[in-house]
Amino acid sequence: MNVVVCVKQIPDPAVPGALELENHTLVREGKLIMDDSDSYGVEMGLQLVEAAGGGEVCLLSMAPNNETSGLRNALAIGASRAVLVSDPILAGSDALGTAKVLAAVVRRVAPDLVLAATESTDGYTGTTPVQVAELLGWPSVSFASHVEVVDGLLRVRRQTEAGYDEVTCPLPAVVTVLAGVVEPRYPSFKGIVAAKCKPVEELTVTDLGLDPAGIGFAGARQQVISVEAVEARQSGEIVVDEGEAHQRVISFLEQLKIL
Amino acid sequence: MGKVWILAEQRDGVPAAIVFELATAARKLGYVVEAVSWGPGSAGTAPVLAQLGCTKLYDLGDIGSSLPGPKVAAAVSSMVGVEYRPDAIYIGATYDGRDIAARLSARLDLPVLTNIVGLEVVGDSLVTQHAIFGGSQLLRARLSGAIPGIFVIRSKSFAAEPLATDQEAAKLQVVAVEVPDTGASDAAKIVARHEEEQTGPTLNEAAVVVSGGRGLGSLENYALVAELAQLLHGAPGASRAIVAAGWVPYALQVGQTGKTVKPTVYIACGISGATQHMVGMKSAKNIIAINKDREAPIFSIADLGVVGDVTKVIPKLIEEIKARR
8 A cells, every 4th residue: 555645844834924025925934844734644644554564655745945844754753755846946836736746746656545635724725636636537535534445445434514425435546634533643763763864756847747837836827916914803802700701791692682 | 798607516406505605796796697506406406596696507417426526527627618618617615616626627727716705806807805814814816817717715705695586587597418427537436424413503504603622621521512502592613623632523613624604693612713713703793702811812803702711601601591591
């Protein structure tokens, strides 16, 4: 069972985000970390490989500037290797441009399964993994809360508006994993040391034989006209509970005719 | 006049709430509105869609046990460019809607714009509005020559209004559309459906939503949230943190990945107010927050903030409300 897990390296979400003035892309300065949403896919990939009794988890990431700091932790907890597509042309890529690059790498690696998060924490477009599936002509199951492989067939619980569907799907396939559905493991000291020696293959857009016209700013075909601050909701009254604050909540609900 | 296609997700002939919003949004900008529907009972949506001003229903019919993504995307992309080319395709930001949008974008080699919360016509181009950074900033964008625009629209971004009673419902023509062969991409099949028990109003429609977060401390304390919601004839909700911790099912999650709610009053119990969560509830008319941490971001948007232990405040609230009955 060979699994590719798509991971995005993003600026620390605890630091307030900002946009570049000139072209309105997200500022990605400073140290990048792996998007927390992707840690569940990495863990699920490791569990599926273990359950299959063989194979590997290969990380797949894309960045305009050789960034690998966000991959180390995933390598330390058990991913075998990583492929990083790094090329200045990638800057400004939209979801479809990103999907074209990822699909090209998936074709090279030829895994049984591609896992990804349902959406990234910084851009949250939430369409890239299924675009990858369509470009590859593969089936996909999105919003998975549970994944197992039975007799070579994926069995997935897929979130729905009212509950969940049980879905079966042959391999190869793309699955997007909901945040929090597995408990990501922590790296051991040995794992951290070993991660330093694990291979990270770097590829350019040209290596992948892709047309640069469909990627980066050139391929995005979207113009940002303006960005403005939304009038912030004002904070109202604050009551510190000393045993009677519930009375204020009651009178507030009365004012609204809820009570 | 331009044309917009809306994707009409439905169940047993009843369009999903978002469909009313999509149709209203397109109609109010002066577009001819045509709908695409699928699944058992899809043709049954025709009268409602006519009331919403749609002039055509492209009916894909039953798609069996397939997930909608591949089949609906294949059918819609086969319709584009042959006879008609709409200016935009409006798709609700639902689980199925996002799949369809992604596959449609790849098939048509066109960009997809998501998280749309507003639309306007400026000059002769359609401008999309996107809430970014948890809704603190509004970004306006326009497609450069990529027609049709594939637009994924967040629920509750537009009012849902049928035509006025004195306006005649549109003459709606139903066109059967054959789904092209989707090959291996359609190999995922639904083998069973599970629905979680629902008592009381749904999160979407409830006037009162009471949500719980990590500050509750334990799964047992979520019962307090559920009881308060029930007493107020509201719906219980949850933050991503406690859904991820397995305390409550995903169906209750409010926020970016979950539901967007717009109730009369939203009561956040032990929720700190991560961006992820606020995006789904900041449009509530009134917000009450109860949290131990005075510095919690949720207080910055609350109309009434109670700094205190939820496990002490809620039982007193429950007792007081019961005493009034």
